[in-house]
Amino acid sequence: MRNLFFKITFDGSQFxxxxxxxxxxxxxxxxxxxxKSLTGEDVVINGCxxxxxxxxxxxxxxxxxxxxxxxxxxxxxxxxxFLTPEILVVSCNEVSLEFNAQFDAVSKEYEYVFxxxxxxxxFMYKKVCHYKYKKLDEKLLNEACQCFLGEHDFxxxxxxxxxxxxxxxxxxxxxxxxxxxxxxxxxxxNGFLYNMxxxxxxxxxxxxEGKIKKEEILKLIESGDRKNAGITAIPDGLxxxxxxxxxxxxxx
Amino acid sequence: MRNLFFKITFDGSQFxxxxxxxxxxxxxxxxxxxxKSLTGEDVVINGCxxxxxxxxxxxxxxxxxxxxxxxxxxxxxxxxxFLTPEILVVSCNEVSLEFNAQFDAVSKEYEYVFxxxxxxxxFMYKKVCHYKYKKLDEKLLNEACQCFLGEHDFxxxxxxxxxxxxxxxxxxxxxxxxxxxxxxxxxxxNGFLYNMxxxxxxxxxxxxEGKIKKEEILKLIESGDRKNAGITAIPDGLxxxxxxxxxxxxxx
Numbered sequence: 348m349r350n351l352f353f354k355i356t357f358d359g360s361q362f363x364x365x366x367x368x369x370x371x372x373x374x375x376x377x378x379x380x381x382x383k384s385l386t387g388e389d390v391v392i393n394g395c396x397x398x399x400x401x402x403x404x405x406x407x408x409x410x411x412x413x414x415x416x417x418x419x420x421x422x423x424x425x426x427x428x429f430l431t432p433e434i435l436v437v438s439c440n441e442v443s444l445e446f447n448a449q450f451d452a453v454s455k456e457y458e459y460v461f462x463x464x465x466x467x468x469x470f471m472y473k474k475v476c477h478y479k480y481k482k483l484d485e486k487l488l489n490e491a492c493q494c495f496l497g498e499h500d501f502x503x504x505x506x507x508x509x510x511x512x513x514x515x516x517x518x519x520x521x522x523x524x525x526x527x528x529x530x531x532x533x534x535x536x537n538g539f540l541y542n543m544x545x546x547x548x549x550x551x552x553x554x555x556e557g558k559i560k561k562e563e564i565l566k567l568i569e570s571g572d573r574k575n576a577g578i579t580a581i582p583d584g585l586x587x588x589x590x591x592x593x594x595x596x597x598x599x
Numbered sequence: 600m601r602n603l604f605f606k607i608t609f610d611g612s613q614f615x616x617x618x619x620x621x622x623x624x625x626x627x628x629x630x631x632x633x634x635k636s637l638t639g640e641d642v643v644i645n646g647c648x649x650x651x652x653x654x655x656x657x658x659x660x661x662x663x664x665x666x667x668x669x670x671x672x673x674x675x676x677x678x679x680x681f682l683t684p685e686i687l688v689v690s691c692n693e694v695s696l697e698f699n700a701q702f703d704a705v706s707k708e709y710e711y712v713f714x715x716x717x718x719x720x721x722f723m724y725k726k727v728c729h730y731k732y733k734k735l736d737e738k739l740l741n742e743a744c745q746c747f748l749g750e751h752d753f754x755x756x757x758x759x760x761x762x763x764x765x766x767x768x769x770x771x772x773x774x775x776x777x778x779x780x781x782x783x784x785x786x787x788x789n790g791f792l793y794n795m796x797x798x799x800x801x802x803x804x805x806x807x808e809g810k811i812k813k814e815e816i817l818k819l820i821e822s823g824d825r826k827n828a829g830i831t832a833i834p835d836g837l838x839x840x841x842x843x844x845x846x847x848x849x850x851x
Binding site: 356357358403432433434435437466467468469470472474 | 608609610655684685686687689718719720721722724726
């Protein structure tokens with residue numbers, strides 16, 4: 348038995364999210380089928396987190412326990428030959444049998460990308476959140492998002508229906524920068540509640556529009572009331588950027 | 600009766616080319632339907648050229664003769680409300696009744712984009728021609744493409760089956776540049792034969808691979824034999840960049 352750790356990139360616009368669903372095209376489902384085609388095995392594709400329909404990943408991680416003897420170096424190309432180009436297998440490494448891509452993740456980094464133009468280029472459709480109403484002030488938003496830093500109960504930034512017990516999470520870094528017509532919110536934390544980054548992004552839009560003052564964000568967090576935060580920004584702009592592990596799989 | 604001149608952008612990966620076909624999604628078909636929904640009229644969408652399935656346009660032009668009184672300034676948003684985001688209506692201007700988007704075009708500029716990386720990012724799929732076999736030498740290719748300049752019979756760069764009488768075209772400018780991982784071939788001419796830019800791009804790949812020496816391109820053109828030129832590069836990398844008209848609609 349080997350435990351293989353994979354990094355992949357995927358364009359979420361082509362999938363109904365990560366998790367396997369009957370009759371719907373999902374990333375986990377495609378990977379499970381590709382693994383079956385390549386190795387003949389029915390494996391469990393153990394992902395680092397769920398992602399919603401339309402959400403992208405520059406770097407998503409999963410692990411698989413397998414009996415196959417295919418060398419790690421050959422796995423990206425071999426597995427990729429049973430996948431469409433919307434999923435790219437970036438790397439494969441053997442890890443200890445105890446390693447779990449979900450539970451051993453110590454932090455994750457997301458980016459939320461706004462395209463701040465009057466018109467949405469067809470080439471950016473489903474890849475960004477198009478925001479045309481005003482020029483976004485990236486300095487103001489960068490100041491505002493600093494309020495997310497530290498350990499908080501993020502109940503106000505969690506979609507209703509989430510069944511998780513503790514809504515306390517720690518945000519390690521948060522920033523907003525402009526890159527040409529793109530305004531990019533980057534956030535890293537030890538974990539994220541359901542829709543949390545998208546609600547943070549929507550709240551930053553409320554700050555941009557003057558509906559919430561940046562000084563009020565801490566109160567908003569403390570209120571624990573979802574109704575006080577901004578809208579849930581569309582999935583199109585959300586990218587899982589990087590997953591951080593302990594020493595074993597830590598890179599960069 | 601008004602004659603309206605439109606500029607649009609479209610992501611060709613979502614369409615079976617420009618020209619209306621029964622039961623297939625085409626750019627001309629979508630525009631005709633949108634026009635009907637907006638104005639009630641059955642109009643002729645008179646495009647500047649055909650484009651193949653998968654070919655993109657940063658700027659495509661067409662004209663429409665119509666009785667509608669909708670102001671030009673309102674047309675892009677109004678027409679766009681009946682289109683999906685894969686087609687963006689950029690501008691609308693009234694022109695003389697004699698103007699024809701196809702016949703009055705004096706030149707066109709195309710770009711062919713290679714992504715020169717080992718792996719194809721899922722976010723670039725269907726937007727570029729992925730070339731992974733070696734690092735492309737943009738200086739060599741830039742020198743090679745200068746051989747296309749001037750007036751030539753481009754029979755060697757025309758797909759078989761084309762019914763056009765004269766295959767003489769004039770190329771005004773041609774260049775290859777690198778932009779990060781992208782290598783971009785840009786070419787402007789008074790007209791292009793069927794698949795001509797894609798065969799030029801495929802011929803540049805032959806030069807990159809040493810299958811054709813750059814000094815041999817002129818002989819290749821003079822041979823008039825399609826078999827001597829390179830492959831027809833995939834449509835994914837081809838962009839209609841700009842259409843040039845006489846003074847009436849000339850911009851930039």
